[in-house]
Amino acid sequence: MAHESDALEHERASWKPSPGLAVAVADPVRNPELPPHRERMTDKDPAAMKRAVRTVYTLFYLSIAGSIWAIAAYMLFPIESGEILAIRDNNLFIGLGIALALLAIGIGAIHWSKAVMTDKEHAEPRHATRGRDSTREAAVEAFAAANEESGFGRRTVIRNSLIGALVASVAPAVVLFRGLAPFNTPEDPIAGDPVALLEETMWEPGMRLAHDPTGKPIRAADVTLGSAVHVIPEALAELSHEEGYLDQKAKAIVLLMRLLPEQLIEPDDRKDWSYDGIVAYSKVCTHVGCPVALYEQQTHHLLCPCHQSQFDVTDQAKVIFGPAARPLPQLPIMVDDEGYLVARSDFTEPVGPSFWERH
Incomplete structure (x- = not known):
C-alpha cells in the first residue's frame, strides 16, 4: 500500500498538460445588458x-x-x-x-x-442612501x-x-x-331596536323543549348524564319559512346538558331553573352571535367555534375565556305531569351579542 501511495504522489507531481491540450480558465460573467427596446x-x-x-x-x-x-x-x-x-x-x-x-x-x-x-427600460445605479436633503x-x-x-x-x-x-x-x-340596522316602521315599531327584538323569543311558560330539527318533545328521563341536546320550542316546528321560522329559531335555539346536581353552582334565585342536573342555555354566543355548539364533557365547558369563547356550564355559563362579554342567558326549565321538559318562562335577558346598548 505504501509503494502505491508513493507512486500516485509522484505521478501527480510530475503531470504536465501536453502542448496541444487546451486548459479552460474561469472568466468573469459578462453583463448581457438590456435587450433592444421594442416599440409597442x-x-x-x-x-x-x-x-x-x-x-x-x-x-x-x-x-x-x-x-x-x-x-x-x-x-x-x-x-x-x-x-x-x-x-x-x-x-x-x-x-x-x-x-x-x-x-x-x-x-x-x-x-x-x-x-x-x-x-x-432603464438601469438605476445603486449607492449608499442617507437621510440628507439631496436624498429627499x-x-x-x-x-x-x-x-x-x-x-x-x-x-x-x-x-x-x-x-x-x-x-x-x-x-x-x-x-x-x-x-x-333595520328601521322602525308603523307596522313594526321595534324593528330598529335590537334589544327589544331579542328580549322576547318563542319560549313561554309550559312550552315543551323539543329536538332540533324534528320538533319531538324531550323527556327528562331520556337526557343522559354528559349529553348535550340541541333544542327548539315545540311550537317552532309548526311554523313555515314564510311565517318567520328562521328568525324565531335564531333567537330561541337552546343547548340542553345534564350534569350531576351537586356539580351545579346555583344562586338561591336560580335553584329552580334546572331540573335534576339538567340545564338549558341559549346557543347564541354573546360575542357576535355564532352558535355555541361544542360541549366538553370532562370540563363541562361550552366552546364557541368562531372566536373560542368558553363558558362554564357548572357556574351559570360564565365566561372563562375569549372575547365574549357576558354569560349565556339561561332558560328556566321544569318537568310537566307527563315527564316532558318545559320552559318556566322566556329568557330573563336579551339573547345574542352584547355590543348593543341594553336596558
Whole structure:
C-alpha cells in the first residue's frame, strides 16, 4: 500500500498538460445588458394610443356602473321578506355588480400599464442612501418621473375615471351595512331596536323543549348524564319559512346538558331553573352571535367555534375565556305531569351579542 501511495504522489507531481491540450480558465460573467427596446403599437401609432386611452377610461367608467348597479340591486331585490328566491336574487345581482366593479378596475389598470404607460427600460445605479436633503430631493424627482411616465397627472380622463371607480367601488359595501340596522316602521315599531327584538323569543311558560330539527318533545328521563341536546320550542316546528321560522329559531335555539346536581353552582334565585342536573342555555354566543355548539364533557365547558369563547356550564355559563362579554342567558326549565321538559318562562335577558346598548 505504501509503494502505491508513493507512486500516485509522484505521478501527480510530475503531470504536465501536453502542448496541444487546451486548459479552460474561469472568466468573469459578462453583463448581457438590456435587450433592444421594442416599440409597442401605441408608441408608433397615435391613433392606437388614443384607442388604448379610451379603453382604459371606459373600463373605469364600467367599474363605476357596476358599483352603482350593486347599490341598485340591494334596493330592487330586498331580502327582508325572508323568501329563498328573494335572497338568491339579492346575492346574485349584488355579487355581479361588485364583481364587475372590481374586475373592470383590475383589467383597466393592467391595460393602462401595458399599453399607455412608458415601458422603456432603464438601469438605476445603486449607492449608499442617507437621510440628507439631496436624498429627499432625489425622492421627489423619482415621484415626478413616475408621474410623468405613468401619465397620471397628464391624462386627466384616465386619472379622474380611476378615482371615480375606486370611490364608487367602496359604496356597495357601505350600503350593505344598511341591512344590519333595520328601521322602525308603523307596522313594526321595534324593528330598529335590537334589544327589544331579542328580549322576547318563542319560549313561554309550559312550552315543551323539543329536538332540533324534528320538533319531538324531550323527556327528562331520556337526557343522559354528559349529553348535550340541541333544542327548539315545540311550537317552532309548526311554523313555515314564510311565517318567520328562521328568525324565531335564531333567537330561541337552546343547548340542553345534564350534569350531576351537586356539580351545579346555583344562586338561591336560580335553584329552580334546572331540573335534576339538567340545564338549558341559549346557543347564541354573546360575542357576535355564532352558535355555541361544542360541549366538553370532562370540563363541562361550552366552546364557541368562531372566536373560542368558553363558558362554564357548572357556574351559570360564565365566561372563562375569549372575547365574549357576558354569560349565556339561561332558560328556566321544569318537568310537566307527563315527564316532558318545559320552559318556566322566556329568557330573563336579551339573547345574542352584547355590543348593543341594553336596558
